[in-house]
Amino acid sequence: MAASYSERFEEWQKARFSPPPEPELTPTKPSFLDMVPMRDKVRLYTEVFLPANKQEPAPAILMRSPYPFSLPSRNDKRPISRYQDEGYAVVYQLTRGQGKSEGRYRRYIDDINDGYDCIEWIEKQYWCNGCVGMEGPSYLGTTQLLAAKSKPRALKCIMPTAFVGNSLECSPFVNGVPLRGNFLQWNKVLDAESMSSLDFIYGDANIHQHPTLGPAMYKRPLLEAADNVLEGDKLESWKEIIANPTDCEYWQSISYSDHDLSNLSIPTFFTDGWYDMTRGPIDFFVRLESLQPARPDCYLLVGPWNHGQTYAAHSHGQSNGEREMQENGQVDLVSLRLAFYDHYLKDEASNEKLKDLQPNRVRVYITGSPDSNANVWKDYPTFPPPNVKVHNMYLQSEGNANSLPDTGFLTLTPPEKHSRLAPSDIYIYDPDVPTPSESEAMRDRRSIEVRSDVVTYTSAPLTEPLTILGHIKLVLYAASDAPDTDWFATLTEIFPNGKSVAFHHSVSAIRARYRHGLDREIPLRPNEVERLNISLGFAGHQVAAGNCLRLSIFSAAFPKCDPNTNTGNNVATDTDVRVAKQTVFHTVSNPSHLSIPVITL
Structure with missing residues (x-):
């Protein structure tokens, strides 16, 4: 029988406090x-x-x-x-x-x-x-x-x-996707007299199993999710923020525009x-x-x-997960x-x-493997460094990239006109059975990647080390039969034993209605191809020779993020749900690809 949340919490406390970290x-x-x-x-x-x-x-x-x-x-x-x-x-x-x-x-x-x-x-x-x-x-x-x-x-x-920056791009929203699980837990932490007084593990990916916080992870509408969890000004603040998912007047005073940064002179x-x-x-x-x-x-x-x-x-x-601290x-x-x-x-x-x-x-x-020329501090006059070059890696597949072993590929070669490879991959996203968020950052992700609601694209083993330094971006050509949906992406390093481990931490997602800007909501047209620009965040890591890169694409990360209901209704008040058919394209006219900043060590 699986351990209850309280039993797992007690085990975590023992590990955390005896001896303390x-x-x-x-x-x-x-x-x-x-x-x-x-x-x-x-x-x-x-x-x-x-x-x-x-x-x-x-x-x-x-x-x-x-x-x-x-x-x-x-x-x-x-x-x-x-x-x-x-x-x-x-x-x-x-x-x-x-x-x-x-x-x-x-x-x-x-x-x-x-x-x-x-x-x-x-x-x-x-x-x-x-x-x-x-x-x-x-x-x-x-x-x-x-x-x-x-x-x-x-x-x-x-x-x-380590501040979030733009609230609508990182937290409490990731390009329109509400961080329900993380943000609700954080509001509870705000009033804690000590972290040991909490009855949950802050940031726990299994928070939906918690006897009190768990139901709040599922409750709709989102605006009322914290009603039995938060109170007073924390509850008022939750509702105020959840009711403003768009870049509107509410956020102006606490955002940092380019004009504000131009005036930052100290x-x-x-x-x-x-x-x-x-x-x-x-x-x-x-x-x-x-x-x-x-x-x-x-x-x-x-x-x-x-x-x-x-x-x-x-x-x-x-250390961080499977990434050892040198x-x-x-x-x-x-x-x-x-x-x-x-x-x-x-x-x-x-x-x-x-x-x-x-x-x-x-x-x-x-960062990099222990026996490499990585794991070093580098000093530069600016960032990204002037000698960084951007490499594009293109998504291709045989038409069923939502099955492992991989039939989805990352390649330096763009799609060709008369390729025998399939033009697209399809998966089904159900908000009531959402793709889970990872149990812990920098851990093996294969248990998520094998799901039918995740498509993966893997490179061939590298013939020489690849040093990534800078902002990783994904240009995704995709379509949905729903008026709104979410697209997530994660980049990992694949080791010879099959482990799939991230080398930087970034919640990388976009809510489709905000694809043309966070200040406007534009519904999708059913099954119409859209170009989506998704930031995968910043990294500084050397992928070892013999290892591979893998891109995973999916539509939810529960309970960390609030699952999109796919209806296109108001985010704060929506209670309806619909299943969405998602299509990822990789053709000459719709060449989905990664842009990876590369440097020579």
């Missing part, structure tokens, strides 16, 4: 606490840590977070004492409506003005010399960028790490990891390069890291951050520490 650090006692008033008189809970043995005013580092469990006074995993020893004051503030902070929580909505007001408050304190930097991962990365939008005088530099250090689903740091750096080319005070660091590893160096030793993939991120602050907050123009730790504007880690 990371050291439980001693909480740091704040120098003082304050309820800092915003312009509308709402007061936000703030912990202040003054520098050690410092008598004169000092530069300050600000972190603005929605998570009560991450307060340094509870468990300091940064550790803040290193900042204090180096002569910095640290300010850690809970965002509006979180923990003891007053006001109503609304995701990001108030963080522009609140960020400005907090920085202005810090600037006026006797212990601050008028220079403020910001740092932090995930939500904390976005609060930095939103504060920078308002241009507070004292904000001199920021270090945004020194900025972006950090991300190949094994994290966030795209913001790399995307923002690439966009900044086109808007403000070769800015000497703009940096990018991308390591072989998951979400937590992009910021918390103490977890670097942990020893040289670990970085002293606190020293790096301090070197950045020394350079831009202490006016140490001759400081060489930053150059030692980040020799060029861009530093990325290329």
Whole structure:
């Protein structure tokens, strides 16, 4: 008999907490606490840590977070004492409506003005010399960028790490596809006093089996899915966001347009990891390069890291699925951050520490097999590097690419006019029996790839290593007999033993109604071929000689993502369902293909 959710949860807790995967650090006692008033008189809970043995005013580092469990006074995993020893004051503030902070929580909505007001408050304190930097991962990365939008005088530099970027492209929507499972769990995490107090495994692919959260994964309409799970301002925020899946006025203030990026003029250090689903740091750096080319005070660091590893160096030793962490993939991120602050907050123009730790504007880690010339840090003047070349790999098949062993192929040769190969592949997508999301990132995906609602295209074994570095894109020519549907894609490396393992983490999908832009909804015409441009995210990986590449195409990833009902009805209120026939084309006139950025190591 299969183990129940509660039994599996208990086993997970044992594995997680005995022994723990990371050291439980001693909480740091704040120098003082304050309820800092915003312009509308709402007061936000703030912990202040003054520098050690410092008598004169000092530069300050600000972190603005929605998570009560991450307060340094509870468990300091940064550790803040290193900042204090180096002569910095640290300010850690809970965002509006979180923990003891007053006001109503609304995701990001108030963080522009609140960020400005907090920085202005810090600037006026006797212990601050008028220079403020910001740092932090995930939500904390976005609060930095939103504060920078308002241009507070004292904000001199920021270090945004592993943030989602565009909310409609990454989270809580992936190009129109709602991240129901992930986003609902995240809303529960927001109010947790500690992660160990949760009765579920955050990010669990089997969350649909949970006794309380499980029913919310199936409930329609989507707008009411959180009714028995969330409450108060979290429930209000859920409904507000789910009701706005299109790029509309609701998102304008908290998005970063090209105009906003053009005005981002302070020194900025972006950090991300190949094994994290966030795209913001790399995307923002690439966009900044086109808007403000070769800015000497703009940096990018991308390591072989998951979400937590992009910021918390103490977890670097942990591998990601079947992708083992190499020893040289670990970085002293606190020293790096301090070197950045020394350079831009202490006016140490001759400081060489930053150059030692980040020799060029861009530093990325290329993963690969242990016995290869990969698993190295590479330094570049920009990203993508100037010597990257794009290779196209074309989809072809014998007409039944939804069966393994593969009859679907990836080839460097475009489709030919009189080819004996089939012009298309067909599969059936049923929203009531959706394709599951992977149980864990960077694990063998074959149990999903063998499904009849997944089509796969595999290259021949490589005759030499292929080093991929940059933005992977899919041009998919496809049709559906439904007025709306979703298309997902995943790229994996196939090993001689048959294992199919991803080498970067990206939820890559598009909701068909948004194929012409996230600001408009255009229904499909039944069985009419459409060109769909799907971003597969960014990667830095060398595929070994003898291994293969495999592209999987499917129409759901449940429970991580909300299954498209295929009706074309309003996303938030739809309760109807229809089965869809999906067709993938690979002909001379409709040449579905991957665009892969390749570099020579």
